Amino acid sequence: MTDSAELRTRTQEFLAAHPPASTDRDTFLKARFDAGLAWVHYPEGLGGLGVPRSLQAVVDAELEAAGAPDNDPRRIGIGLGMAAPTVLGFGTEEQKRRFLRPLWTGEEVWCQLFSEPGAGSDLAALGTRAVRDEASGDWIVNGQKVWTSSAHTARWAILIARTDPEQPKHRGITYFVCDMTDPGVEVRPLRQITGEAEFNEVFLTDVRIPDAHRLGAVGEGWKVAQTTLMNERVSIGGMRIPREGGMIGPVAKAWRERPELRTHDLHQRLLKLWVDAEVARLAGERLRQQLVAGQPGPEGSGMKLGFARLNQEISGLEVELLGEEGLLYDDWTMRRPELVDFTGRDAGYRYLRSKGNSIEGGTSEVLLNIVAERVLGLPSEPRTDKDVAWKDLAR
Numbered sequence: 001m002t003d004s005a006e007l008r009t010r011t012q013e014f015l016a017a018h019p020p021a022s023t024d025r026d027t028f029l030k031a032r033f034d035a036g037l038a039w040v041h042y043p044e045g046l047g048g049l050g051v052p053r054s055l056q057a058v059v060d061a062e063l064e065a066a067g068a069p070d071n072d073p074r075r076i077g078i079g080l081g082m083a084a085p086t087v088l089g090f091g092t093e094e095q096k097r098r099f100l101r102p103l104w105t106g107e108e109v110w111c112q113l114f115s116e117p118g119a120g121s122d123l124a125a126l127g128t129r130a131v132r133d134e135a136s137g138d139w140i141v142n143g144q145k146v147w148t149s150s151a152h153t154a155r156w157a158i159l160i161a162r163t164d165p166e167q168p169k170h171r172g173i174t175y176f177v178c179d180m181t182d183p184g185v186e187v188r189p190l191r192q193i194t195g196e197a198e199f200n201e202v203f204l205t206d207v208r209i210p211d212a213h214r215l216g217a218v219g220e221g222w223k224v225a226q227t228t229l230m231n232e233r234v235s236i237g238g239m240r241i242p243r244e245g246g247m248i249g250p251v252a253k254a255w256r257e258r259p260e261l262r263t264h265d266l267h268q269r270l271l272k273l274w275v276d277a278e279v280a281r282l283a284g285e286r287l288r289q290q291l292v293a294g295q296p297g298p299e300g301s302g303m304k305l306g307f308a309r310l311n312q313e314i315s316g317l318e319v320e321l322l323g324e325e326g327l328l329y330d331d332w333t334m335r336r337p338e339l340v341d342f343t344g345r346d347a348g349y350r351y352l353r354s355k356g357n358s359i360e361g362g363t364s365e366v367l368l369n370i371v372a373e374r375v376l377g378l379p380s381e382p383r384t385d386k387d388v389a390w391k392d393l394a395r
Helices: 004-017 025-034 053-065 077-090 093-105 221-237 248-257 264-291 299-327 347-358 364-375
Strands: 110-113 129-132 139-145 156-162 173-179 185-190 199-209
Touching: 004 025, 004 053, 025 093, 077 093, 077 110, 077 156, 077 173, 077 221, 139 156, 139 173, 156 221, 173 199, 173 221, 221 299, 248 264, 248 299, 264 299, 299 347, 299 364
Parallel strands: 110 156
Antiparallel strands: 129 139, 129 156, 139 199, 156 173, 185 199
């Protein structure tokens, strides 16, 4: 099936059999997945129909017009944007069938156990160890992860750990799926400058992971992780938004409704940022069109770079525009939210939270290197640790 008219008819028939108004939300989402209308470019039996990604818009339009429930994608963004494409690309058939359906319906939330306090932006320098138990074949994992979004609500985690310290840092890493409910997994909140504990640190003490939950070959975890990271940057920087969506929306609204706040200087800065935001939005549309032809490339790093810069500049302008009002803060209550809501809070929250945009999903400094080397083709920076065993690196 590659014809949009046929797919539209199929979606309408599905809606007739499962009327959104009278069908339980969970039942509807499970039936949608089983009908291949979850993500149509995925294989049949795994929520898709094996058709071009571009046809998803046909399905979504019909479902939206009918008032169908969605799977709350912001709440399960890590699962949808990072775990799912990795499981699809490297998982066994058994793993795909076990994980993808409850991931897409939102029954099981996922988090990402990548960053570590001792590795900083150099993810390949991670020190969390996974040692094979020869008697059972399981892996025993010990270490600490940090900045883990959704760890306090997650059932599963995508995890990379070092399995061979004799190899250079980019080798000897293996990729696992970790059950967050297993003994030895401890989640602690990290309270941020916003007052919330949206992030967490995760301590892993003798956590036993069966080899059946390994993704990819032993020692090839960095290769698997590249799929996760490339998709992560697209999911952060390439989100589909309408014109004046995202951070530019509240500033433009305040400008129109509060003429007493306007100055010539602020006007010029707002015009520039409005244009930049629109360019970024259209570039995101172009990037999604490119995804129809294959997997995300390094261009997603450029999108994520622009996303971070724009959010920080726009939120700074908003605080200045509002003057004394911009210094107010609505609520500093310690909470552990399930998602980030930039536009549902006030200007002070947006200003503080956007500071993290240049760190999460790959620091801007690292992404600049990726764009320079893999997009622009510039020479790589000298790397003295490239062929040195991880155990011999200075730490």
